[in-house]
Amino acid sequence: MKNKVILLILLFSGFVGFGQKQKDFHIAILGDKQIPETVLLLKQLKEEIKSVVGQSANIVFKDSFILLNDLNLDKAKNNYEKMLEAKDVDLILSFGSVNNFVIAKNKTFPKPVILFGVINADFITFPEGQKASNTPNLTYILTSQSYKRDLLQFKKIYPYQKIGIVLDEYLTEIYPVENTLNKIFKEIDAEYVLIPINQVSDLDGKLESLDAVYLSGGIFFTKDEQISLVKKLNEKKRPTFTSIGKHFADCGILLTSQPINNLDQFFRRIALYIEAAVNGDNLSQLPIYMDIEAKLSLNIETAFQINFPLKYSFLLQTNIVGNANQLASQKRYTLPDVMHQVLEQNLSLKAEQKNIELAAQEVKLSKSEYLPNLSASASGTHIDPDLAEASNGSNPEYSTSGNIKLEQIIFSEQASANIKIQKELEKATKETYNSNEKNAILDAGIAYYSALIAKANFLISDENLRVTRKNYEIAQQRYDAGQTGKSDVLRWKSELARATQSIVNGYTSLNQSFNELNQILNNPIGLRIDVFNTEENEVGQTKKDHKKFFNLVDDPFLREKFTLFIEELAIENAHELKALQYNISATKRLETLYQRSKFLPTVGLQGQYNHTFSRDGKGTNYPTGFAGPPDGYYNLGVQVNLPIFQKNQRNINRQKSFIQREQLNFQKDETIVSIKKNVNDIILSILSQYSSIELSQVSTEAAKESLELMQVAYSNGAIGITSLIDSQQAYFQAQQQQANATYNFQLSILQLERIMSYFFILHSEEENQAFISRVKEKILR
Template sequence: MRFKICVFFLFFITVTSFSQTKVYDIGFLLDKSSNAIDVRLNDLENEIKAVIGEDAIIQYSDANRLINDFDIDLALKNYQTLLDNETDIIIAFGTLNNLMLTKQGNFPKPTILFGNVSQDLIDKPHFNNLKSIENFTAIITLQSYEEDLELLKELVNPRKVGVLIEESFLNYGNIDSTVEKLESKLDLELEVIPFASVDDILNNLDEMDAVYLLGGYYFSDSDIHKLADALIDRKIPSFTTTPINDVELGLLATSHDQTEVNQFFRRIALNVESIINEKEFPEIASLLELDKKLTININTANKLGLHLKYSLIVTTNIIGDATDLVADKKYTLVDVMQEAIEENLQLKTNKQDVLISEKDTQLAKSEYLPDVFVSATGDYVDPELAETANGQSPEWSTAGNVTLNQTIYSQAASANITIQKALQQAQQENYNSEELNTIFSASGAYFNALIYKANYKVQSQNLDLTKTNLQIATHNFEAGLTGKSDVLRFRSELTQNIQDLIIALNNMEQGFYELNKVLNNPIDSKIDVEDTELLEGSFQGYIYRQLAEFLDSPELRKTFVDFLIQEALENAPELKALDYNLIATERAEKLYSVGRFIPTLGLQGQYNYTFNRTGAGSTFPTFLTPPPNGYYYVGVNLSLPVFNQNKQNINKQIATIQSDQINLSKDDLKLTIEKSINDAILQLVNEISNIELSKVFEETSKEALELTQTSYANGAVNIVQLLDAQNNYLEAQLSVSTATYNYLYGLMELERYLGTYFLLQTEDEHAEFLQRFIEFTNNN
C-alpha cells in the first residue's frame, strides 16, 4: 500500500512539473525570403531549442514568418500582427525591419533585432553608447565598405568598380554620399548599380574592372551561380559582403566566414534563454565584433588569371581545389606520349639522321649509274703555225664532245651498297630507341607534374590545417588552458608551411615547364595534366589488369619474368641496331678478304664533233684525206689492285676487330636488359605493397590527428603531440600521392625495357602479347 502511495506521489509530481513547463511561440520578421534564408532560419530555430533544452517548450509557426518585400508600411503591419497574436518573442532581420523597429518608442513584447551594418553608414561610438531599452536588444555586426574595397584593390588593382546595391536599400541609406567619400579616399572610380535581379546586374557591367556586391542575401544559389559564371566569362573579379557560401558558389572573395553566422545564432539563443528565465537581456543593443578574414575562391581566381600575393596567404582562407587549374590544354598520358613522338625536337633531330642515312644509301647505289660529261672548246692558233700544220691546227676552230663512264661491276661499290643499307637500318633502330626514350622521358615529365601537383594540394591542405590548429591554440590560450608559447609555435609552423606551399607551387610550375619542353610547347604555355590511377583512366585496359595479376602471383612471376626477358630481347632496337652494324662490318670484312681478288669492270665511250674550222691552215692538203667532223670510240676496262700498300689486310683486320667488339656489346646489352627487367619487376612489387601500406598509414594518421586535435582542444594533450600527429598525417598524404604515380612510372619503365608501350597498342596486339605468354608458359 505504501509503495502504491509513493508511485502515485511521484506521478503527481511529474505531471505537475510537466504541466508547469511554459510554451513560447517565436515569430520572425523578414525583409524577404529565399530557400537559403529558410535553411538558415531552421538552423537558428534548432540552435534556440538546443540552448533552451527542457526549460521551456519552443514553438514555431510558418504563419509567424512574416515578410515585408521591402515595403516599410508592410514591415510595420507585420510587426503589429505579431504584437496582436499569440507570439511571445519576436526576432527580426533585414534593413527595413531595422529601420522600422529602431523608430519604435516601446516594445510590448521581447524583440531581438540582428543583422549587419556598415560602419561607413553609422556612428559607431554613438551605437555603443545606446541606453538599455526594455524588451529590446539588437545584435549587430559591423562591416566596412572601405576595408573591403581596400582588399579588392590589393587583389586586382581595378580602375572602375561597380558597387552593386539592392534598389530597396537605396531608399533608406545615404549610399551616394558614402560612395563619394570612398571614391576620394581610395582613389577609385565607383559606380552605383542598383539591382532587383541578377539580370539587372549583368546588363550594367560595361567598362567595369571589378564589382563589389552589397546585399544579394536573398539571391538563390542558382542566382549566385549565374552571376559568378557571367562575371568569370567577362573576366570581372568580384568581392561580396555576403557569407562564404556565395564564394563557394563562384564569387571571388569576401571578408566574412561561417563563424559569423554561428556566433549570431548563439547570441540570439542566449538572449531567448534570458527571456524564458525572466531575466533582463544580457546586453543592450550592441556591436558584435568579429575577426575578419579574407576568403578567396582559388578556382575563380585561376579562371580570372589572378595570382594571389604571397603576403596574403597567411591571413587568407582559400577555398576550392588549388590544383584545378585553368589551362589551354589538359593532357592525358596517352596525349603526352603521342605528342612527344610528333613534336619533340630531339626526336626530330634524330629523324634527320635517318634521312641522311637514306641519302647515303642512295649515294652508294649511284655508283652503278652512268657518268656522262659534255664539253665544248674554242681554239685560236698563231696563223704562221696554222699554215705549217697541214690542216691539223686551223687558225680558228670550235669542237665538242660527250664522254660516258659506266661501272658494270665493282665489288667495292656492291659492298658499299650493302653496308650503307645495313647502316641505314641501324640508324632507323637508333631512332626507334630514341623514340622509346623520348616517350619514357615524356611519361616521366607527366608523372613528375602529377606528383608536384598532388604535393601542392597536400601542402595547401596542411596550411589550412595549421591555421585551424592555430585557432585552437588561440582559444586554449584565451581560456587559460595553455600558454602563449603554443600560439607562437603554431605561428612559426604557419610561416614554415607557407614557405613549403610556395616551394610546392614553384615545383609544380617547373614540372609544367619541363613537360612543355618535352612536347615542344612554348615554355609558359598554360597546360594541366589529367590525374590517373592504377587500373583507371589510361591504365584501365585488360592488359594492365593481367599484368597486375601476374606480378601478384608468386607462382607465375618467375615464368612471367623469363617471358618478358625474351620479349625484350626480341624487341630491343639497340640489339637490332648492333645486328645491322654487324652485317655492315662483316660485309666490309668480306670485301677486304676474297672480295679484293674480284676485278672491277667498266665501260667508257666518247663522241667528238668539230663545229667550225676557219682561217689559216683550215684546209687539208690534197694528199691528205680530211677526218670526219664527228667520230666516236667505245672501250671496256678491267682493273685489279695487286698491292695497295697493305691497306687491304689492315682494313680486314680492323673489320674483324669491329665484329668482335659488336658481339661483345651485344652480350653485354643482353645482360643489361635481363637485369633491368628483373629490377623493374622487383620495384613494381615493392610499389604494390607501398600503395596499400600508404593508404593504411593515411587512414590511421588522419584518425589519430582528429583524436589528438579534440584532446588538445580539451587540454588533454600538449602541442608536441598535436604537431607530431599533423606531421604524420602530412607525411602519409605525401606518401599516398606519390605511391601510385611511382608504380605507374615503374610500369612505363618496364615497358621501355620491353621495347613497346601497351598504351600505344591496339587490343589485338594486347591479345597477341597474352597469347605469346600462354604459349611460353606451356612450353616451359
C-alpha cells in the same frame, strides 16, 4: 560565418514558449525576408537565449510576433509600429538593413529594441569614439562592413582599372550608395560602374568593359540564383570579391572576406543583451560594436578556372577553399593521350626522323656509283694567224667544237661494299630511331606520372591545410571557453602558416611538372593542362589483361620463369642490340672490302663523241691531197684498275675495321648484361612497390581513423596539442607514401614495358591477347 548571421534576418516560422514558473518575457522578431536556412539558425538562437536567460525569465516567441517586411520600407515601418502597440511584446529584436534603417530613424523607443545586422561602415553616422547608442531602450550589435576597406584590399590583390559594384537595388533606394562610392574612389586609382540588381539577368551586357567585380548583392536570391549569378561572373573570367556571405565562396566567388568568429559568439551576445533587458539594465550603455577579425578566403577552383594570377605571398595570408582537384585546363591527358601525342609531336623524334631520311639518301648515293656519268662541253678558240696558217689545216684561226663524254663503272668492290654498308647503317639508324621513340614514350610517361605525383601532393597539402584550419578553430574555441591556454592557439597558427606554405610549394611543383610535360609533348609552355590516372578509371579489356600479365610477377613459383622469359624477350626486341648488330655487319663488310680489294679490280667503261661545228680564218684548208679528219668522231674504251700497293693502307684499314667490330661486340655483350640487370631490378622494384601500396593503404586508413579520434579527444581536452599534431602529420605522411607507392608502381611497370619494347597501350586488344598467351605458354608449360 557572416552569412549565417545575415540569415537570422530572414525569419518566418516562430517559436512557442513553454510555461515556466518565471515571468514570461515575449520577444518580437522583425526580419527583412525569408530564406529556408533561417529555421535551423533560429532554433540554435532560441536554445542559446534560453540557456543564458532561462534563470531570469521564461522566453516566449509567438508566431504573430515574427514579421517580415519583404524589403518594403512602408511595411517595415508598419511592422515596427504594430509591435510597439502589442501589449505582450517586451522586447523587439530587429534584423536586416531595411528594418534597421527604418527603426534607427526614431528619436525615442517605448520598448527595448536590439538592432542586429550588417551595417556598412561607410554609412554609419555615429560620432567618432561613440561606443554605445546613448539612446534609452536602444542598442545595436553591429559587425561593420566597409566598401572602402574591401575595395582597397581587392586593389592590392588584383590591380583592377575598372570595377563593377554589384548590389541589391533596394539598398540604393535607402542609402547614399553612389555618393559614398564617389568619395571612396577619390582615394583609389580606378573607375567604377554601379550595377543595381533584382535578378541575375540584370548583369547581362554590363560586364564586358570591366576587369573585376565587387559583389555586395544577391543575399536574398535562392541558392540556384546565387550559383547562376556567380557562374555568370566566372564565365566572363572576371576576378570577384565579396564580404557579404561565405555561401558565395561555396558558389564560386574568387575572394571572400569573412569574420573568423564562431557563430556561437554572435548568439551569445544577443542572449546576453536580452538578459540585460530582462534584468532592467540600461540598453543605451551596452557596446554597439562587435570586434571581429576578418580572414580572406580564396576559392582555388575558381582561381584555376579564370586563370587568376596568384601571388604566392598572398596565398600565405589566405584561407584556401574550393575543390583543388578541379583544375581548370584547356586539355586533359591520360597516359594513352600522352603516348600518342609524343609520337606525333615530339621535336626530338622529328629531328631523329630526319636521320632516317639522311640514311636513305646515303644508300641512294652509294647506288649512284653504278649509274652512268654523262657530261657535255662546248668550246670556241682563236689562235695566232701565222701559227694557224703554218698548221696546214689542223688548227684553223677560228673554230667551235663540242663533245659528249660517258663514264660507267661496270664493277667496283668498293662501290658494292659501300652499298651494303650504307644499307646496314640505314637499318641501324632505323633501330636507333625506334629506340629513341620508345625512350621518348618512357620519358613522357615519367613526366606524366611525375605530374600525377605532384598533383597528389598538392591535393594532400590542400587537405592538410583544411584539417589544420579545423584544428586551429577547435583550439580557438577551447581557448575562448577557458579550457586551454593561448599557446595552443599560437601553435596551431604556426602550423596553419606552415600548411599554407606547403600548398604554395605544391602548387609550384605542379606547375613545373606541367611545364615539363608540355615541353615533351611540344605544347606551348603556357598551355593549361591537367592529368588524371587511367588506372583509377579503367575501361576495356586491355587494361585488365595488362594487370593480369603483371600479376604473374607476384607468384614466387612462376617469378623465375617469368624473369627469364622477360630477359629473353627484352634481348630479342632490344632496338639497341639490333642497331649494334647492323653496325657490326657494316664493319664486317668493310673488313671484307679491304681483304678483297687487293684481288678484285675496278672495271669501267668510257666513251666520247667529238664534233667540230665551224672552222674559219687562216689555216682552214688542208694541203692538196689531204682529206683531213671528219667533223664528228667518237671513241670507246674499257678501263681496268688493280691497285697493287697503297702505302699499306688497306691492311691498316682492315685492322681498324676489325677493332671496330670487336668494340661493337663488347658493347653488344655489355648491353645484354645491362638489359638482364634492368629486368631483374625492375621486377624487384615492382614487388617492393606492390607491397608498399597495400601497406600504405592500410596505414593511411588507420592514420585517418586515429586523427579523427584524436580530434575528438583534443576537443574534449583528453589529450594535448602534441599528440594531435603528431597524429595529423602521420596521416598526411601516410597519404604521400601511398600516392608515391601507387604511381611509382605504375611507372615501374611502364619501365618494364620499355625494356621489353612492348607498350600495351599502343597495341590492339588482339595483339595484347596474343602476347599474353605467348607469355603464359612459355612460363606455364
